[in-house]
Amino acid sequence: MKLYQMADHVRYSRMTTDERRSTFLLEGLFQKGAIEFAYVDLDRTVIGSAFPTAFELVLKPEPELRAEYFLERRELGVLNVGGSGAVIVDGETFELDKLDCLYIGRGHREVIFTSIDPAAPAYFYLLSYPAHAEYPTRLARFKDLEGLELGSHETCNKRTIYKAIYREGIKSCQLVMGFTLLDSGSNWNTMPPHTHMRRSEVYFYFDIDPAHRVLHLMGPPQETSHLVVADKEVVVSPGWSIHSGVGTKNYAFCWGMGGENQAYDDMDGVTIADLK
Numbered sequence: 680m681k682l683y684q685m686a687d688h689v690r691y692s693r694m695t696t697d698e699r700r701s702t703f704l705l706e707g708l709f710q711k712g713a714i715e716f717a718y719v720d721l722d723r724t725v726i727g728s729a730f731p732t733a734f735e736l737v738l739k740p741e742p743e744l745r746a747e748y749f750l751e752r753r754e755l756g757v758l759n760v761g762g763s764g765a766v767i768v769d770g771e772t773f774e775l776d777k778l779d780c781l782y783i784g785r786g787h788r789e790v791i792f793t794s795i796d797p798a799a800p801a802y803f804y805l806l807s808y809p810a811h812a813e814y815p816t817r818l819a820r821f822k823d824l825e826g827l828e829l830g831s832h833e834t835c836n837k838r839t840i841y842k843a844i845y846r847e848g849i850k851s852c853q854l855v856m857g858f859t860l861l862d863s864g865s866n867w868n869t870m871p872p873h874t875h876m877r878r879s880e881v882y883f884y885f886d887i888d889p890a891h892r893v894l895h896l897m898g899p900p901q902e903t904s905h906l907v908v909a910d911k912e913v914v915v916s917p918g919w920s921i922h923s924g925v926g927t928k929n930y931a932f933c934w935g936m937g938g939e940n941q942a943y944d945d946m947d948g949v950t951i952a953d954l955k
């Protein structure tokens with residue numbers, strides 16, 4: 680499992696493009712027939728993917744976790760961004776269609792990922808944080824989620840936010856997870872931007888057309904820079920950094936957070952005119 684050590688805003692100021700990319704951007708998730716994980720020291724975030732095709736995949740503890748099983752001290756969020764699949768948690772089967780989101784509580788010993796049709800495989804995005812308590816495993820189906828519409832065509836940011844794991848939704852210890860879908864013709868997410876020192880955020884961009892890219896904006900509000908992001912890549916966003924993006928075409932992304940505050944709207948807003 681690759682270890683990512685986050686930079687603070689002082690080191691950030693002096694980083695080259697390559698250094699910023701190797702610190703904040705995760706490439707190479709979703710290897711066919713495999714589970715991948717990366718460990719981020721910030722908030723002890725574990726980010727991963729399960730991409731089952733012909734065979735089912737079993738969740739194993741990475742040696743670095745020094746755990747008997749993956750969920751011994753952790754909770755896990757799963758978002759399917761591919762074809763239909765199933766996640767089997769200690770013998771209980773949860774079917775996940777595209778954009779269905781599963782919360783798996785601490786303490787489950789056996790988790791198995793499968794695709795229903797290997798020709799149209801499931802793409803399971805995984806996000807995990809340490810957990811101090813056991814909350815029930817629950818599935819949020821896309822069709823049951825209530826979307827929050829934000830933005831407008833005039834500002835090119837018309838989008839719908841779907842919250843799945845959060846204080847008023849599926850209960851968890853610290854994981855907050857949902858996703859945002861941009862309307863056709865809209866390409867800005869989270870503009871005006873914000874920061875939140877009480878938790879870090881992880882952006883997983885998906886449904887980016889292969890010929891297109893998203894320019895993810897980061898950094899303190901008065902010292903921003905961008906990362907050019909392709910489909911199914913992940914950006915880690917420390918509390919001091921804004922997290923916003925503009926695509927060369929519309930796209931979607933999953934936002935996940937861990938830290939000490941689960942209030943979704945605990946954000947310190949930034950005025951666009953103050954950005955540098």
Ligand SMILES: O=C[C@H](O)[C@@H](O)CC(=O)C(=O)O
Pocket residue numbers: 838840858859868869870880922934943946
């Ligand atoms: O803390 C919350 C997160 O930054 C995202 O939910 C914001 C977002 O999806 C958007 O405005 O499009």
Ligand SMILES: [Zn+2]
Pocket residue numbers: 873874875880922946
């Ligand atoms: Zn945020």
